[in-house]
Amino acid sequence: MSLPPNSDRPRRGGRPGGPRRPPPRQVEVVDVRPLTPRTVAVVFAGESLAGFAEPAPTAHIKLFLPDSEGNVARPVAGPDGRLEWPDGRPTMRTYTPRRFDAGAGTLEVWFVLHGDGPAARWAARAEPGCRAAIGGPGGRFSVDPAAASWWIGGDESALPAIATLLEALPDDVTGQVHLEAEGAEDRIGLPAPAGVEVTWHDRAGEPGAALVDALRRAGLGDDTHVWIACEASAVRTARSYLLDDRMLPRPQVTTRGYWRVGEADHPDHDFGED
Numbered sequence: 001m002s003l004p005p006n007s008d009r010p011r012r013g014g015r016p017g018g019p020r021r022p023p024p025r026q027v028e029v030v031d032v033r034p035l036t037p038r039t040v041a042v043v044f045a046g047e048s049l050a051g052f053a054e055p056a057p058t059a060h061i062k063l064f065l066p067d068s069e070g071n072v073a074r075p076v077a078g079p080d081g082r083l084e085w086p087d088g089r090p091t092m093r094t095y096t097p098r099r100f101d102a103g104a105g106t107l108e109v110w111f112v113l114h115g116d117g118p119a120a121r122w123a124a125r126a127e128p129g130c131r132a133a134i135g136g137p138g139g140r141f142s143v144d145p146a147a148a149s150w151w152i153g154g155d156e157s158a159l160p161a162i163a164t165l166l167e168a169l170p171d172d173v174t175g176q177v178h179l180e181a182e183g184a185e186d187r188i189g190l191p192a193p194a195g196v197e198v199t200w201h202d203r204a205g206e207p208g209a210a211l212v213d214a215l216r217r218a219g220l221g222d223d224t225h226v227w228i229a230c231e232a233s234a235v236r237t238a239r240s241y242l243l244d245d246r247m248l249p250r251p252q253v254t255t256r257g258y259w260r261v262g263e264a265d266h267p268d269h270d271f272g273e274d
Ligand SMILES: Cc1cc2nc3c(=O)[nH]c(=O)nc-3n(C[C@H](O)[C@H](O)[C@H](O)COP(=O)(O)OP(=O)(O)OC[C@H]3O[C@@H](n4cnc5c(N)ncnc54)[C@H](O)[C@@H]3O)c2cc1C
Pocket: 059, 060, 093, 094, 095, 096, 097, 109, 110, 111, 112, 113, 114, 116, 117, 118, 119, 120, 121, 156, 157, 158, 160, 161, 257, 258, 259, 260, 261, 262, 263, 264, 265, 266, 267, 268, 269
């Protein structure tokens, strides 16, 4: 099966039998900056970040959290080359590499402090010197150079991905970005090409409902490319609306469930296609 050029679905057959994942990189927090009352930027550094691949737009990393003592488990290569965790597999969550600075050897990640989750709790307490480990980057979404018109939507968890996507768009594209956040104090300025209008929505009702509402009112051309990431149920509503009601061609629609109400550790490969 050949994948469309902007697909970031995992390649089938890449594993097992293919190349094994390298061990996660051991990193240390060197800076923490609150961006809003509910979002914090954490900057990681470490010699092991040398060789970290320049992430594609909307790429993801795996964050391995330390134990209660602050120690990060290290894997060993098993007999078949797969990673094994003699001390138990650490808690792992998916995040977006917001900014990788190869010269400085730093990686910035934005965490939503949504409350009750190990990663959100860790980020709320993170300070320079805290240790973690990072796997990836994964995801190979690339901007279709022929895509001149965009409709982009997401919630707080997708702001870093949307920022990387906006930075990757050619200067002359036109479009709309719709962002949903809990309240006005949760908004973060994003860099957008001059022809792209950014609109913020306060959360109203279910997570993602304001985005779906904005989508239903959107003027979408036949050539509009859509990228949406937010709560998984809202993503499904948005996707079926785009494909079934608006009849947008499938290759122009990228939808990503980034988290799901009531579910811990939502998978990183939820494209909302079920
Ligand atoms: C490809 C990808 C990229 C992502 N990039 C980022 C990123 O850059 N920054 C970021 O903050 N998140 C990002 N996420 C989302 C992040 O992985 C999830 O929010 C994750 O669940 C957080 O882990 P946790 O340990 O804090 O909570 P979990 O233990 O996973 O969940 C605990 C509870 O918290 C709820 N919950 C989880 N996330 C949220 C949320 N955002 N808002 C409200 N409730 C929530 C769950 O429904 C669950 O009930 C990304 C997800 C994917 C798939």
